Amino acid sequence: MSLLKVVKVPIDMLGSSEGVVAKEIATPGGVVILPMGVDISLFEASIGLLVKKMRECGIEYVYLNPPQQLSEDDIEAILENVYSDEDSLISKQKAKDVVKHVDSVFNNIRAEDEIRPEMVNAMTNLGSSLTEDLLRNPSVTLSLGKVQEADEYTFIHSFNVAVLTGFLANKLHPGHTEYIQKIVMGGIMHDLGKAKIPIEILNKPGPLKKDEFAQMQRHPEIGVSLAINSGVRDQDILSVISGHHEKWSGGGYPSHRKGEDIPETARIAAVADVFDALTARRVYKNAMPSRDAVTLILNDAGIHFDPRVARAMLVSLGLYPPGSIVSLSDGRIGIVISGGGKDLVRPTVMLMDSKKKKEDGGAPNFIDLKNEKSLCISSYLGQGDKRELGI
Numbered sequence: 219m220s221l222l223k224v225v226k227v228p229i230d231m232l233g234s235s236e237g238v239v240a241k242e243i244a245t246p247g248g249v250v251i252l253p254m255g256v257d258i259s260l261f262e263a264s265i266g267l268l269v270k271k272m273r274e275c276g277i278e279y280v281y282l283n284p285p286q287q288l289s290e291d292d293i294e295a296i297l298e299n300v301y302s303d304e305d306s307l308i309s310k311q312k313a314k315d316v317v318k319h320v321d322s323v324f325n326n327i328r329a330e331d332e333i334r335p336e337m338v339n340a341m342t343n344l345g346s347s348l349t350e351d352l353l354r355n356p357s358v359t360l361s362l363g364k365v366q367e368a369d370e371y372t373f374i375h376s377f378n379v380a381v382l383t384g385f386l387a388n389k390l391h392p393g394h395t396e397y398i399q400k401i402v403m404g405g406i407m408h409d410l411g412k413a414k415i416p417i418e419i420l421n422k423p424g425p426l427k428k429d430e431f432a433q434m435q436r437h438p439e440i441g442v443s444l445a446i447n448s449g450v451r452d453q454d455i456l457s458v459i460s461g462h463h464e465k466w467s468g469g470g471y472p473s474h475r476k477g478e479d480i481p482e483t484a485r486i487a488a489v490a491d492v493f494d495a496l497t498a499r500r501v502y503k504n505a506m507p508s509r510d511a512v513t514l515i516l517n518d519a520g521i522h523f524d525p526r527v528a529r530a531m532l533v534s535l536g537l538y539p540p541g542s543i544v545s546l547s548d549g550r551i552g553i554v555i556s557g558g559g560k561d562l563v564r565p566t567v568m569l570m571d572s573k574k575k576k577e578d579g580g581a582p583n584f585i586d587l588k589n590e591k592s593l594c595i596s597s598y599l600g601q602g603d604k605r606e607l608g609i
């Protein structure tokens with residue numbers, strides 16, 4: 219598999235070329251003229267001098283990795299080659315169980331206008347088991363489900379929001395397992411009120427008309443009534459359902475609460491809800507890469523989102539969230555598997571040859587850029603997060 223196609227550029231063409239140096243250029247005495255991994259555009263001002271020097275040394279060509287966006291097939295191929303360690307993700311089976319259960323609860327609400335108490339019990343068990351998994355596994359964005367069919371969006375979205383709310387709650391309150399479990403449960407249930415919204419509105423591709431939007435805005439309150447009628451009394455769970463569309467500035471719905479008047483559980487769910495919606499591919503829009511979604515949420519901190527929650531998301535995912543495919547300054551390609559922590563641009567990267575190494579009995583090839591200061595990320599190539607759940 220050749221992903222980055224190295225091109226051989228005659229030195230006279232260097233001034234009009236773009237890309238990253240793929241092979242170090244040095245004088246016969248070993249003085250480096252062009253280091254590997256550096257973007258050639260950085261030398262724009264001095265390119266004439268560099269070319270002169272290379273000519274004097276008898277160098278005729280420079281090898282460059284031209285800038286390029288990876289296709290979806292390339293990204294799939296990279297994931298195949300890099301990531302085979304299911305142990306560090308939330309199990310696909312658990313994800314499928316949650317998604318299928320939300321689907322069956324939706325059907326039950328549509329058929330019988332209620333959530334049966336045994337369904338709530340099953341959701342509680344799934345929520346607890348999901349929490350256990352997510353507290354163990356750092357690669358949260360790699361555990362999220364990808365929507366394949368338009369009509370499964372709400373169910374997969376419920377799973378993803380449950381995972382993300384639990385992840386963020388754990389960052390804000392590490393070790394508060396009971397609180398995290400409740401917020402995960404709230405995440406699973408947060409959109410159940412949508413079961414009472416006409417399917418044509420729910421699955422409508424593109425923006426809603428004013429009256430359709432007014433109907434859609436009723437789903438938090440409908441969800442709370444359904445949950446209370448089925449025996450849910452916990453305020454942390456109910457506040458996720460009722461408040462996940464409230465905004466920090468007071469411009470949300472249904473109650474237009476502001477700032478800390480909005481329960482924290484709902485403020486966490488608001489970030490998770492929008493992050494998953496932005497990074498989902500729908501019939502009418504492409505999936506936004508996680509790093510753009512993080513930036514967008516950060517830009518809206520203090521307006522739509524609680525700044526503390528938005529910051530927790532940035533610090534825990536970093537500027538290259540797990541799933542980002544990057545090339546390193548030495549030309550190697552890998553996938554980010556855990557966030558940056560305090561240093562937002564130095565995450566842990568698993569290199570492309572990791573799966574093969576593991577099959578050959580070796581250890582996967584991780585590079586923690588926080589400990590490898592001689593290396594850095596030279597370019598962002600694409601996004602490989604969200605996996606097919608095969609439902």
Ligand SMILES: [Fe+2]
Nearest residue numbers: 408409462463
């Ligand atoms: Fe919602």
